[in-house]
Amino acid sequence: MFFVSALKSILQLLHSNNSPRQISLAIALGFILGISPKGTLGALVIFLILFFFKVNFSAAILSATFFSLIAGLFDIIGGPIGYALLSADFLYSFWRAVYNLPIIPWTKFYNTIVLGNFLVGLILFYPLLRLVELLVGIYRREFARRLEKTRLLKIIKMISLYNLYEKFGG
Amino acid sequence: MRKNIIIPLVLLVVLALVFNCFFLDKIIRAALIKTGETIFQARVEIASLKTKFSNLSITISGLAVADKNNPMRNLLEIKNIYFGIAPRPLLEGKFIIEKVELSGIITDTARKNSGALPPKKMKKIARRTSPTILDKLWEKSAPELRKTAAFAAWREIKNISLPDIQDKVQALETLQTISRIKSESEKKISDYETAGNNLSVTEIIKETTENVNAARDLRINNVNDIPVAESLIKRLQNNQQKITSTAAELARLKNSLSADLTANDYLQQINQARDKDYQNTLGKVNLAGLTTPAAIGQSLLGPVWMGKIDRAIYYFSLVRNYFPKKKNPSKPRLVLPRRRGQDFVFPRKDWWPKFWIKKVVVDGMIAGTDFSGQILDITSDQDAINQPTLAKISGKSKSGYLLIEAIFDYRGERDINKVKIVLNGLPQPEYDLAAGIKLTGERMDSDNLFLLAGSSFSAILAARIIHPEFRGSPDDWWLKYLQNIPVLDLSVRAEQSAGSFKIDFRSNIDQILKQRIGDEIGATIAAYRTKIQQEIDRQVKEKQDELFGQVEGRKKEILARYNSEIQNIESKQKDIERAIEETRARIQSVAGKQIDDKKLKELKSLLGH
Numbered sequence: 001m002f003f004v005s006a007l008k009s010i011l012q013l014l015h016s017n018n019s020p021r022q023i024s025l026a027i028a029l030g031f032i033l034g035i036s037p038k039g040t041l042g043a044l045v046i047f048l049i050l051f052f053f054k055v056n057f058s059a060a061i062l063s064a065t066f067f068s069l070i071a072g073l074f075d076i077i078g079g080p081i082g083y084a085l086l087s088a089d090f091l092y093s094f095w096r097a098v099y100n101l102p103i104i105p106w107t108k109f110y111n112t113i114v115l116g117n118f119l120v121g122l123i124l125f126y127p128l129l130r131l132v133e134l135l136v137g138i139y140r141r142e143f144a145r146r147l148e149k150t151r152l153l154k155i156i157k158m159i160s161l162y163n164l165y166e167k168f169g170g
Numbered sequence: 171m172r173k174n175i176i177i178p179l180v181l182l183v184v185l186a187l188v189f190n191c192f193f194l195d196k197i198i199r200a201a202l203i204k205t206g207e208t209i210f211q212a213r214v215e216i217a218s219l220k221t222k223f224s225n226l227s228i229t230i231s232g233l234a235v236a237d238k239n240n241p242m243r244n245l246l247e248i249k250n251i252y253f254g255i256a257p258r259p260l261l262e263g264k265f266i267i268e269k270v271e272l273s274g275i276i277t278d279t280a281r282k283n284s285g286a287l288p289p290k291k292m293k294k295i296a297r298r299t300s301p302t303i304l305d306k307l308w309e310k311s312a313p314e315l316r317k318t319a320a321f322a323a324w325r326e327i328k329n330i331s332l333p334d335i336q337d338k339v340q341a342l343e344t345l346q347t348i349s350r351i352k353s354e355s356e357k358k359i360s361d362y363e364t365a366g367n368n369l370s371v372t373e374i375i376k377e378t379t380e381n382v383n384a385a386r387d388l389r390i391n392n393v394n395d396i397p398v399a400e401s402l403i404k405r406l407q408n409n410q411q412k413i414t415s416t417a418a419e420l421a422r423l424k425n426s427l428s429a430d431l432t433a434n435d436y437l438q439q440i441n442q443a444r445d446k447d448y449q450n451t452l453g454k455v456n457l458a459g460l461t462t463p464a465a466i467g468q469s470l471l472g473p474v475w476m477g478k479i480d481r482a483i484y485y486f487s488l489v490r491n492y493f494p495k496k497k498n499p500s501k502p503r504l505v506l507p508r509r510r511g512q513d514f515v516f517p518r519k520d521w522w523p524k525f526w527i528k529k530v531v532v533d534g535m536i537a538g539t540d541f542s543g544q545i546l547d548i549t550s551d552q553d554a555i556n557q558p559t560l561a562k563i564s565g566k567s568k569s570g571y572l573l574i575e576a577i578f579d580y581r582g583e584r585d586i587n588k589v590k591i592v593l594n595g596l597p598q599p600e601y602d603l604a605a606g607i608k609l610t611g612e613r614m615d616s617d618n619l620f621l622l623a624g625s626s627f628s629a630i631l632a633a634r635i636i637h638p639e640f641r642g643s644p645d646d647w648w649l650k651y652l653q654n655i656p657v658l659d660l661s662v663r664a665e666q667s668a669g670s671f672k673i674d675f676r677s678n679i680d681q682i683l684k685q686r687i688g689d690e691i692g693a694t695i696a697a698y699r700t701k702i703q704q705e706i707d708r709q710v711k712e713k714q715d716e717l718f719g720q721v722e723g724r725k726k727e728i729l730a731r732y733n734s735e736i737q738n739i740e741s742k743q744k745d746i747e748r749a750i751e752e753t754r755a756r757i758q759s760v761a762g763k764q765i766d767d768k769k770l771k772e773l774k775s776l777l778g779h
Contacts, residue, residue: 037510051178079511086514087505099516105263113511 009062011147014139018056024132026056030063031128032121035074037114041106074117082116195219198228208295209488210245212236213285227254236285237278239477244281248534249274259522267527275534278599339451339705347443348713351436352720359724362427366728369416371735378409378742385749390756393764399757403750410746417739424732431721444710451702467660467677471609474601475662475675479629482620486587486627493580523551532563537596539572541565552581569613570595584624591618598635607642607649611635611658627666634659651686652679 013023033046050060067074086095098104108114199219206214217232230251237245253270260266287295385406390399504515515524530545543563549555558579565572573592579585598611616633638658640649660677 048182051182075510082511095514096516100262102261108513110514110516111508111511112514116511 006062009058013056013059013062014136015144016056018059020133020136020140022054022056023059023136024129026050026059027063027132028125028129029055030060030065031067032118032125033060034064034067035071035078035117035121037108037111037117040108040114041103042108042114042118071117074120075113078116078118078120079112080116081119082112082114085115085119086110086112190221190223195221202230206235207287207291209492210235210238211287211292211295212238212241212245213287225254226257226260227252234279234281236281238286239480241284241286242281244277244279244285246275246277247279248272253527262522263524264522265525266522268529270527270530272530272532273534275532277534277536339447339702339709342443342447342706342709343450344440344443344447344706344710345713347439348710348717351439352717355431355436355717355721356724358431359721359728362423362728365423366420366732366735369419369735371416371420371739374409374412374416375738375742378413378746381405381409382742382745382749385753388753388756390753390760393761396757396761399753403753406746406750406753410743410750413739413743413746417736417743420732420736420739424729424736427725427729427732431725433718433722436717436721440710440714444706447706448703451706452699466683467679468675470603470607471660471677471679472662472675473604474609475631475633475660476673478618478631479620479662479664482589482629483627486620486622489578489587490585490622493578493585523549523554525550526555536565536572537593537599539565539567539570539596541572541574543574545576552579556581558586567596569597570615572596585622587620587622589618589620592616598638603640607640609635610639610641612637627664629662629664631662631664632660651683655679655682 029046029050033043033050036043036046049055050057085091095110099110109118198221199216202219203214203216213234213236215232215234216230218230220229221227222229228251231249233248233251235245235247237243250273251270253267256266256268381402385399385402388399388402389395506513506515526547526549528547530548531542532544533540533542535541541563542565543561545559545561547555547557547559549557549559552558558577558581561574561576563572563574571592571594574590576587576589578587594615595613598609598614601609603609612635614633614635616631618629618631620629621627635658636656638652638655640652642649658677658679660675660679662676663674665672
């Protein structure tokens with residue numbers, strides 16, 4: 001049921017009125033949120049950005065959920081990056097200064113995964129943004145109308161209607 | 171930015187308030203319980219927890235920590251815990267608490283349900299915590315130190331009442347030895363008898379008598395009778411030889427029999443077997459163990475004091491595990507592994523450590539005595555504040571006082587953990603000793619010092635119990651020797667160094683027992699030993715007398731027979747000698763007369779008559 005629900009959400013998103021830019025922004029932000037360890041100030045800040053800015057919230061949550069599941073793969077890349085940066089001698093005084101600032105320690109930037117994955121997220125943010133935007137555009141131009149007519153979409157729409165009926169009906 | 175930001179903002183604030191009101195306390199409570207269960211490896215319960223954002227304070231009520239070694243008892247209960255977190259350091263992620271108030275502390279209370287954690291949880295905790303070297307060493311040494319061999323022997327002795335001697339004195343080897351000697355001697359006697367029979371003394375005497383009679387009846391009238399007489403003499407001489415050799419053989423047999431089958435030979439064997447039987451019977455009753463109560467004190471009292479050392483080691487290991495590791499001065503950064511990634515800990519520019527409780531004020535009750543005190547400077551970085559963690563708790567009651575002092579100093583190269591506990595004049599708690607025996611007393615004074623410095627652990631425990639009282643089951647009949655002891659003193663010294671644990675346990679209980687047992691049981695044991703000896707002697711004497719009687723009787727019989735035969739032979743020897751002499755004399759007389767007549771005839775013929 002989870003996959004059906006997720007598939008339904010994705011299709012709804014693709015067939016919604018949100019612009020490709022909005023969708024791609026949501027997915028990119030969700031990506032950063034997903035690969036970062038939770039319980040940090042940074043994650044909370046990203047969450048608040050999603051909340052307060054014009055970003056498709058459900059897309060962002062869907063993206064964050066998906067990338068959380070595969071966050072371990074990014075740890076393999078982010079961890080060593082974070083370690084290298086935190087242990088670098090030339091950055092020592094910088095890190096020490098930041099460590100002693102108020103509030104900043106709550107971001108847990110001093111954790112190798114937090115720092116490393118955040119940087120990976122930042123680096124991949126724009127390419128992901130552009131890629132998703134492109135893909136959404138292509139989908140809407142080439143496949144949306146065709147898919148509207150397929151049985152699959154009709155079934156999914158029916159499931160949604162059925163779920164609504166079950167929820168609110170007798 | 172979203173155009174309609176008010177609604178989401180309000181929603182967020184409402185969510186935060188709802189979270190704070192309904193969930194935050196529960197989350198913190200669950201986190202504290204989880205942490206407590208990991209540390210103490212037993213159930214931790216918190217009745218209620220309230221946070222207050224206005225002054226960043228937390229109030230905890232009804233904290234109970236179960237005892238992992240005794241799940242139906244609580245290690246401690248705390249009625250109320252209150253503390254507030256300083257706001258300014260919190261912005262930097264530092265938890266500085268000016269004062270924590272712990273009130274209503276009580277220890278060792280009963281629980282309604284078991285405080286043991288489910289096995290699955292314990293496995294998880296075990297995976298997360300690893301035993302220290304001290305734990306491993308103690309675990310390795312403890313079984314050896316808890317050996318109660320002497321005590322086990324004592325426990326098996328139901329009583330030393332004497333009626334069951336009959337059961338103990340059975341299947342004596344001595345009786346078997348006597349039986350063996352009897353059959354051997356019977357065989358020997360039979361051999362002597364057979365040897366005597368083989369000499370055919372009767373036949374020889376009969377033959378001799380016939381020949382002697384023949385010699386007596388022989389008529390020697392003229393020289394023609396001389397050859398017959400001479401052959402008879404030859405026969406008599408043969409008889410004489412036979413009789414002489416038979417007499418010699420009889421004499422040899424008699425001497426051999428006289429020297430053989432003597433009581434001395436048998437007595438030596440019988441006495442050896444008797445001694446063996448005596449020792450074996452004593453061994454069945456295990457009197458040896460009773461008279462030498464070696465290490466009874468350690469066996470009986472040791473487990474309680476070993477338990478105290480157990481606890482000390484456990485808590486020291488806890489402190490070690492949870493005290494932050496000392497930063498290596500050569501490494502300006504400390505790297506700590508986490509579930510995801512590693513944390514780099516940089517030096518603080520100001521003097522606040524990451525975590526610091528400046529003062530903990532405690533009050534409560536132990537052993538019926540109200541106490542109060544304080545613990546200073548519990549912190550994650552003692553070097554930052556340049557203070558060790560100190561604790562001083564004292565209490566006074568009508569009859570006595572208690573004092574607990576502790577220092578945990580992790581600043582130097584070698585960490586020092588020292589705890590001193592002095593209890594004086596307090597009511598004696600009931601101790602569960604070995605084998606289900608309980609110990610109470612009028613009061614107990616104890617002085618305990620535990621020290622863990624680096625990798626060396628030592629403990630010095632001394633206790634004095636006034637009017638101790640031992641209670642056990644009806645099987646523990648020997649506890650009567652421990653009644654009415656005015657004072658029980660004991661001291662335990664435990665030391666761990668160079669990979670081994672040494673314990674020196676001393677108590678006056680061994681001496682008391684030895685003396686009292688020596689006084690009462692000593693005489694009883696001596697009497698019991700005498701009775702065992704007498705019973706063995708009684709059973710043996712009967713058979714021994716029977717044996718000697720039989721052997722002597724048969725021996726006398728055969729010797730008498732030998733003597734009679736020897737006498738007969740000697741008389742026959744005389745008869746033979748006499749017969750030979752007489753026959754020779756008669757031959758000579760007849761032969762002489764014949765010659766005289768012949769000579770007279772020759773003379774007459776010469777003279778012409």
